[in-house]
Amino acid sequence: MPSLSKLLPTESLDSERPRSQMALQRRNAFQAIVRKEFTDYLTSWRIIILLVIILLTCVGSLYTAITSIQDALNASNDAKEIAKDSFLFLKLFTVSDGTLPPFITFVGFIGPLLGIALGFDAINSERNKGTLSRLMAQPIPRDYVLNAKFVAAILINVVLFAILGLIVTALGILIIGIPPSFEEFARIALFITLCICYIAFWLNLGILFSVRFKQAATSALSGMAVWIFFSVFYSMIIQIIAKVMFNPEAITTQSAAISRQETILNLMRLSPNYLFNESTSILLSPSVRSTGPLTMEQTAGAIAGPLPLSQSLLLIWPQLTGLIAATLICFAISYLLFMRQEIRGSQ
Amino acid sequence: MTGPIIELKEITKKYDNQYAVDHLSLTIQKGEIFGLLGPNGAGKSTTILMMLGLSEPTSGSVSVCGIDSTRYPLEVKARVGYLPDDLGFYHHMTGLENLMYTAALNGIPKQEAKELATQLLDRVGLNHAADKKTGKYSRGMRQRLGLADVLIKKPEVIILDEPTLGIDPEGVRELLKLIKELNEQENITVLLSSHHLHQVQQICDRVGIFVSGKLLAEGNLARLAQQLFFEDTFVVNVTAEGIEQSLLEELHKINGVNRVEKLNTSLEIYCDRDVTSIIAEKIIQSGARLSYINKKDYGLDEIYHRYFEGREAT
Incomplete structure (x- = not known):
């Protein structure tokens, strides 16, 4: 048996170590956790299956978009010229021939599932496996565990959506034969950033549930419940409210109708799905000029044409801020809960 | 250090x-x-x-x-x-x-x-x-x-x-x-x-x-x-046939024995020092047929058990 006496110093050196070295060591520890979590995600069946589903739906919707665009392009010779001016490239993400929903609908629907799948067992599985207390006995600050898991999951998202965006762009150039303009490219990049923010919200919701609930199944189901609520039931509920509010007898003036319409819209905007859909459609369809109702007077004299990128951005700024705020709130709550929790066994 | x-x-x-x-x-x-x-x-x-x-x-x-x-x-x-x-x-x-x-x-x-x-x-x-x-x-x-x-x-x-x-x-x-x-x-x-x-x-x-x-x-x-039991630090277990009341009294008189308990043919003798040999001698002298004698060592189990036994009683 080898002796450990050579390996185990009788004096610890920590106290003499300069602070910068300690900081470096901690950063390395943080990277170690991120690296491990990232590898875990890439090797777990759950995530592989989801990634494959997303990739397949992406290819599917891209195919339907391309076929419908090509049909339109072949219809006349002028079409190509018109296409260049009307952001045809962005249509790859928004158009479909009806057999499959377009790309943005898919991301809006499946994205949350990916986010929840990445986050729902972040903390409680460590707790149930008994690895959390072992992890906590190492010289790392407690929040490193939570932060590193978040960073690793976000990294997965960034990689996935960067790949998807580039695949769509590349195939689009190859098949349609029209290169994207710089503005189109910038819009696609922003759209991808938006997707990542949107999924980050669901990821954080998943992490929040994973901190709160001891059982992974409970937190997964709660995450799914929220997801289904917002993607299916929330709009139904708002429609019922809208029906009551738009009772013709109650509305007397035009301004009353508009204010009620705004109220309904604001209610809809409480849903992260709606925020995402609104902002993606503005980003990818430059011809959309407003998120709210427009009166005839407001549109009178306006020249039909796409908005410049800066104006589109300005339009979705509140939506984007709202989405990021919701993400941060979820993260802050899970952070607080986690920092205050007892690091105790699973019993 | x-x-x-x-x-x-x-x-x-x-x-x-x-x-x-x-x-x-x-x-x-x-x-x-x-x-x-x-x-x-x-x-x-x-x-x-x-x-x-x-x-x-x-x-x-x-x-x-x-x-x-x-x-x-x-x-x-x-x-x-x-x-x-x-x-x-x-x-x-x-x-x-x-x-x-x-x-x-x-x-x-x-x-x-x-x-x-x-x-x-x-x-x-x-x-x-x-x-x-x-x-x-x-x-x-x-x-x-x-x-x-x-x-x-x-x-x-x-x-x-x-x-x-x-x-x-x-x-x-x-x-x-x-x-x-x-x-x-x-x-x-x-x-x-x-x-x-x-x-x-x-x-x-x-x-x-x-x-x-x-x-x-x-x-x-x-x-x-010592901390837990000031007395009865030793317990001697005895099994013998023909134990009579006089023997119990005899045992009680031994210097250091605090308590003697009789259960059918066996005795438990609580003492504050090691008097096993004297106990054995007395039993044999009384004419009882000694078949088993054992001085209990205090393992932690015993300490633990007796501590809790004492607690439940109070």
Whole structure:
């Protein structure tokens, strides 16, 4: 048996170590956790299956978009010229021939599932496996565990959506034969950033549930419940409210109708799905000029044409801020809960 | 080294107005093996968590290696290895990978970590399973891997929470031998908690008995017995046929015997010093046929059992 006496110093050196070295060591520890979590995600069946589903739906919707665009392009010779001016490239993400929903609908629907799948067992599985207390006995600050898991999951998202965006762009150039303009490219990049923010919200919701609930199944189901609520039931509920509010007898003036319409819209905007859909459609369809109702007077004299990128951005700024705020709130709550929790066994 | 390596001063931990740990003071010297003994829910794990700075004491102070655990938990955790009672590993990683992950968290460079991990696996007798997924490890193997995991950061102190829980007797023997070796060869201070008394008794230099958040007694075995039972330190068991009332009276008269209890053909004689030979002599003189005589050694089990027996009665 080898002796450990050579390996185990009788004096610890920590106290003499300069602070910068300690900081470096901690950063390395943080990277170690991120690296491990990232590898875990890439090797777990759950995530592989989801990634494959997303990739397949992406290819599917891209195919339907391309076929419908090509049909339109072949219809006349002028079409190509018109296409260049009307952001045809962005249509790859928004158009479909009806057999499959377009790309943005898919991301809006499946994205949350990916986010929840990445986050729902972040903390409680460590707790149930008994690895959390072992992890906590190492010289790392407690929040490193939570932060590193978040960073690793976000990294997965960034990689996935960067790949998807580039695949769509590349195939689009190859098949349609029209290169994207710089503005189109910038819009696609922003759209991808938006997707990542949107999924980050669901990821954080998943992490929040994973901190709160001891059982992974409970937190997964709660995450799914929220997801289904917002993607299916929330709009139904708002429609019922809208029906009551738009009772013709109650509305007397035009301004009353508009204010009620705004109220309904604001209610809809409480849903992260709606925020995402609104902002993606503005980003990818430059011809959309407003998120709210427009009166005839407001549109009178306006020249039909796409908005410049800066104006589109300005339009979705509140939506984007709202989405990021919701993400941060979820993260802050899970952070607080986690920092205050007892690091105790699973019993 | 001077000064205690672990020092708890009047620490308390309150949960919902109930004391989990109640004004506990304890000092452990460098190089000792200290056994923290108590029933489940006595507050052993809570005390350990406070030593590591994973839980904050309601009042009192904890210092480990001369560092305040509550204020500088990271510095303490860099020097203290902790084996939790509900020990677990990442199932999808091999034993070696698990160790190397811990090493990475302690800022040990990869090359060095690999060497160290291989050496430690060898030491705990797991070199054959180094590349096996920990999901396939048996409980005993996991516990030994846990010990390697604790040692990889080169600790000054190791704290083991119920290290022998759920392992077969042979595994327990090996584990305890390993702990003893580490203590002797590397001069690592060991604090281990358990409710398995005879195991603690095998390796511990000192033992503290811990019940409902209070340290009832501490010291080596002889001192513990003295602290807990001022009288009746020895019990002599006798089985004989033909015991008569006169014999009982005779036995009572022996200097040092406090109490004699008769159950059918057997006697239990409580005394405050070793008078076994005199008892045997008296019994034979009385004409009873002696078939069995035994002086009970005070194991921790007995101390423990008698302590609780006494408590329930009151």
